[in-house]
Amino acid sequence: MNRILLVARRDFLQIVATRAFKITVLIVPLMLGLVMAATSVVRPPPTVAYIVADAAGHVAPVIERRVELEYQRELLRDLSAYAARWKLPPPPEAGDGYQMDDAAVERFIAHGGAGGALARMHPPAGATAFKRQPRPYLRVAVPPDVPVDQGAESFGRAIAPYLANDIETPQGKRPLAVAVYMPARGPLRLWTNGRNGSGLIDMIQQERTRQQRLALMAASGVPPAAAARIEAMEAPLAVSAPPAGGGRSQMIVRSFVPLALAYLLLTSALITGGMMLQGVVEERSNRLLEAVLACVEPRELMLGKLIGLGAVGLTILAAWIGCALLAAFSVEGVMADYLRPSLAALNQPWMIPVMVFYFLCGYVILAMAYLTIGSLSNSMQDAQAYLMPVMMAVLLPVMLMANSIILNPSGLLPRVMSWIPVYTPFAMLARLGSGVTVAEILGTGLLLAVFVSAELMLLGRVFRASLLSTGQPPKLGGFIRLMLRGD
Amino acid sequence: MTALVLDRVVKRFGDFTAVNDLSFSVPEGGVFGFLGGNGAGKTTSVRMMLDILRPDSGRIEILGRAPSRANAPRLGFLPEERGLYRLMTVLDTVIYFGRLKDMSAADASRSAAALIERLGLGAWANTALEKLSKGMSQKVQLATALVNRPRLLILDEPFSGLDPVNQGVLEEIVLEMAKDGATVIFSTHVMQHAERLSDRLLLLARGRKVFEGTQAEARAQLPPRLLLTAQADPSRLPGVTRAIASGAASDGWQEWDVTLAPGHDAAGLLQYCTTNGFALRSFDLYRPSLHDVFLHLVGGA
Numbered sequence: 001m002n003r004i005l006l007v008a009r010r011d012f013l014q015i016v017a018t019r020a021f022k023i024t025v026l027i028v029p030l031m032l033g034l035v036m037a038a039t040s041v042v043r044p045p046p047t048v049a050y051i052v053a054d055a056a057g058h059v060a061p062v063i064e065r066r067v068e069l070e071y072q073r074e075l076l077r078d079l080s081a082y083a084a085r086w087k088l089p090p091p092p093e094a095g096d097g098y099q100m101d102d103a104a105v106e107r108f109i110a111h112g113g114a115g116g117a118l119a120r121m122h123p124p125a126g127a128t129a130f131k132r133q134p135r136p137y138l139r140v141a142v143p144p145d146v147p148v149d150q151g152a153e154s155f156g157r158a159i160a161p162y163l164a165n166d167i168e169t170p171q172g173k174r175p176l177a178v179a180v181y182m183p184a185r186g187p188l189r190l191w192t193n194g195r196n197g198s199g200l201i202d203m204i205q206q207e208r209t210r211q212q213r214l215a216l217m218a219a220s221g222v223p224p225a226a227a228a229r230i231e232a233m234e235a236p237l238a239v240s241a242p243p244a245g246g247g248r249s250q251m252i253v254r255s256f257v258p259l260a261l262a263y264l265l266l267t268s269a270l271i272t273g274g275m276m277l278q279g280v281v282e283e284r285s286n287r288l289l290e291a292v293l294a295c296v297e298p299r300e301l302m303l304g305k306l307i308g309l310g311a312v313g314l315t316i317l318a319a320w321i322g323c324a325l326l327a328a329f330s331v332e333g334v335m336a337d338y339l340r341p342s343l344a345a346l347n348q349p350w351m352i353p354v355m356v357f358y359f360l361c362g363y364v365i366l367a368m369a370y371l372t373i374g375s376l377s378n379s380m381q382d383a384q385a386y387l388m389p390v391m392m393a394v395l396l397p398v399m400l401m402a403n404s405i406i407l408n409p410s411g412l413l414p415r416v417m418s419w420i421p422v423y424t425p426f427a428m429l430a431r432l433g434s435g436v437t438v439a440e441i442l443g444t445g446l447l448l449a450v451f452v453s454a455e456l457m458l459l460g461r462v463f464r465a466s467l468l469s470t471g472q473p474p475k476l477g478g479f480i481r482l483m484l485r486g487d
Numbered sequence: 488m489t490a491l492v493l494d495r496v497v498k499r500f501g502d503f504t505a506v507n508d509l510s511f512s513v514p515e516g517g518v519f520g521f522l523g524g525n526g527a528g529k530t531t532s533v534r535m536m537l538d539i540l541r542p543d544s545g546r547i548e549i550l551g552r553a554p555s556r557a558n559a560p561r562l563g564f565l566p567e568e569r570g571l572y573r574l575m576t577v578l579d580t581v582i583y584f585g586r587l588k589d590m591s592a593a594d595a596s597r598s599a600a601a602l603i604e605r606l607g608l609g610a611w612a613n614t615a616l617e618k619l620s621k622g623m624s625q626k627v628q629l630a631t632a633l634v635n636r637p638r639l640l641i642l643d644e645p646f647s648g649l650d651p652v653n654q655g656v657l658e659e660i661v662l663e664m665a666k667d668g669a670t671v672i673f674s675t676h677v678m679q680h681a682e683r684l685s686d687r688l689l690l691l692a693r694g695r696k697v698f699e700g701t702q703a704e705a706r707a708q709l710p711p712r713l714l715l716t717a718q719a720d721p722s723r724l725p726g727v728t729r730a731i732a733s734g735a736a737s738d739g740w741q742e743w744d745v746t747l748a749p750g751h752d753a754a755g756l757l758q759y760c761t762t763n764g765f766a767l768r769s770f771d772l773y774r775p776s777l778h779d780v781f782l783h784l785v786g787g788a
């Protein structure tokens with residue numbers, strides 16, 4: 001094994017054995033897990049219960065029918081998206097996917113609902129199974145201890161404890177979201193738990209309004225069939241939209257991997273750069289460099305550190321990406337919705353090497369800055385004083401650019417920054433998914449390669465000259481002299 | 488064959504000349520003392536031998552080749568400023584330096600384990616260095632210099648920071664290395680160590696060589712000194728340049744510290760005294776130490 005790899009291996013093994021490394025590797029999956037757990041805790045339950053006390057028996061079936069129609073309408077919409085995703089014939093009742101009136105939904109139900117539609121679609125073998133969302137509202141019987149014949153106030157008092165807690169349903173205990181009381185005479189009364197019932201209340205109000213309009217039209221002498229047609233009428237809209245997975249959504253999805261890489265580059269370079277800085281400052285303050293330099297050229301030491309710490313950074317990235325993929329695969333549909341289309345951005349054979357090139361160059365640019373600062377500093381305090389302005393000069397424009405790229409990847413700022421070598425890796429990585437010209441890739445790549453070579457040579461001289469120096473770190477003039485002459 | 492040659496070597500740091508026109512050679516085998524006070528240029532010279540620093544002018548040859556890391560497999564080096572990777576274990580540290588000197592993993596492991604045992608660190612082989620005492624860490628550092636059984640061992644102020652017991656251990660190792668045919672060069676400003684160990688030595692002052700040769704030749708640099716007990720003042724005796732009364736007179740006898748002029752020897756003076764009736768009760772030849780030589784040669788530098 002040559003000396004560069006020996007240095008790299010030592011630095012790698014020493015860092016991966018530290019507690020800081022283990023915490024760094026675990027922190028992201030841990031946070032991810034915590035966020036997922038917290039989300040599942042605070043997410044509203046998918047199904048809530050409602051009860052209808054309807055002595056006359058006129059309102060309950062109407063509400064139940066409306067709830068069912070709205071549920072089936074959502075299913076039809078989901079099936080339409082599923083068909084588009086797998087390039088299958090959509091259910092004919094779905095129309096353009098935007099306007100599905102009650103009659104269309106009723107036809108859908110009559111044709112066997114989701115089961116019938118899926119049987120007619122014949123999804124291919126590789127397609128994920130269509131996942132039916134659970135029914136949002138489930139009607140349960142009025143609890144026996146709640147009086148339905150002693151007036152609304154009495155009903156309201158008796159139902160209050162049930163609204164505060166879960167109620168038994170055929171699917172187990174569920175929150176009671178809404179209680180409807182329809183007296184023999186007078187307006188319909190509603191009680192809600194204040195958390196899960198707003199959708200259902202809207203539905204009930206719309207349905208009641210519809211029923212009253214129909215009654216009013218009937219009283220005005222409009223024939224029932226005509227009244228029903230008037231009530232069901234919707235103004236036609238011609239909606240033009242990109243196909244599912246296309247348009248801006250496609251651009252965002254396709255940019256996902258390159259954008260994520262740009263952020264990961266920044267994160268991993270900052271983390272490993274910090275480790276590198278600490279390592280070099282420690283080696284200098286521990287006075288152990290002289291013994292090492294008797295066996296290893298400063299250039300070998302520098303390259304060994306770049307490789308070793310680069311491997312640490314890649315290990316961290318691999319762990320994070322592995323956990324993210326695991327989490328993504330565990331959430332059904334994410335693979336199909338996001339990852340597959342975003343990986344499609346990599347379907348051009350040159351894309352992966354180009355991304356690797358920008359990634360490595362970005363890492364070397366930042367890592368060399370850290371390494372040089374470490375070689376110039378007698379203590380971490382010295383190092384922080386140097387680091388602050390350097391990092392501000394790198395991070396602030398990158399942050400500014402990140403926002404600009406999300407708004408418009410081909411905007412002036414990202415395009416200009418693509419040609420400034422320090423920012424090229426971040427700008428180009430972030431823009432790759434949204435389409436950049438081959439000329440831009442070749443031009444910025446060439447400029448970047450020249451810059452990185454010059455950086456390695458010039459900062460390498462500073463590194464070599466500073467390793468065993470004592471006393472105060474050089475000022476700007478001394479630093480430039482070190483870069484140009486190396487002594 | 489010479490182990491080391493420096494030929495008119497100059498090294499400057501800005502306006503300061505650390506090593507000035509330094510020339511000397513060290514034959515292969517034996518122990519060579521590289522002596523000088525603080526700031527004399529010892530460490531700078533050592534760094535140039537190891538190619539850690541490059542001379543501004545002059546030529547250096549080490550084991551027949553120009554200084555470079557290619558020499559590392561045949562060299563051992565113990566720097567003055569010592570430190571090790573705190574989190575590495577004793578064994579891993581010694582193996583690591585063996586590997587840096589081009590040893591195979593198996594050879595480095597074998598040699599490291601044997602050295603660690605020999606230096607009395609066997610029980611701590613798998614202990615992280617941050618948990619060891621300073622003396623133990625210094626032994627580990629010595630092991631990193633010796634792991635490749637070097638042909639040339641360069642020790643820069645090797646005794647600093649070591650307690651007397653460990654100084655004895657190090658002296659033993661140095662002598663043993665030399666006995667086995669290796670060349671040992673060690674820099675020091677403590678003359679007692681040089682006196683005990685070195686066959687030949689070089690004295691540096693302000694970057695310049697002030698002496699190179701054997702210990703006897705070094706001592707010969709000083710005018711002979713005698714301690715006499717006499718009744719009369721010996722300052723008028725032939726060859727005597729200075730006579731200082733020392734101690735109290737007793738029954739008419741006085742002790743004298745006598746310095747002879749260069750070229751005069753003690754035997755000639757004794758003969759003169761006996762043939763010319765100059766009464767003597769004692770006549771002792773004072774053997775100058777290297778410390779005296781150092782002060783004589785460097786003191787005014």
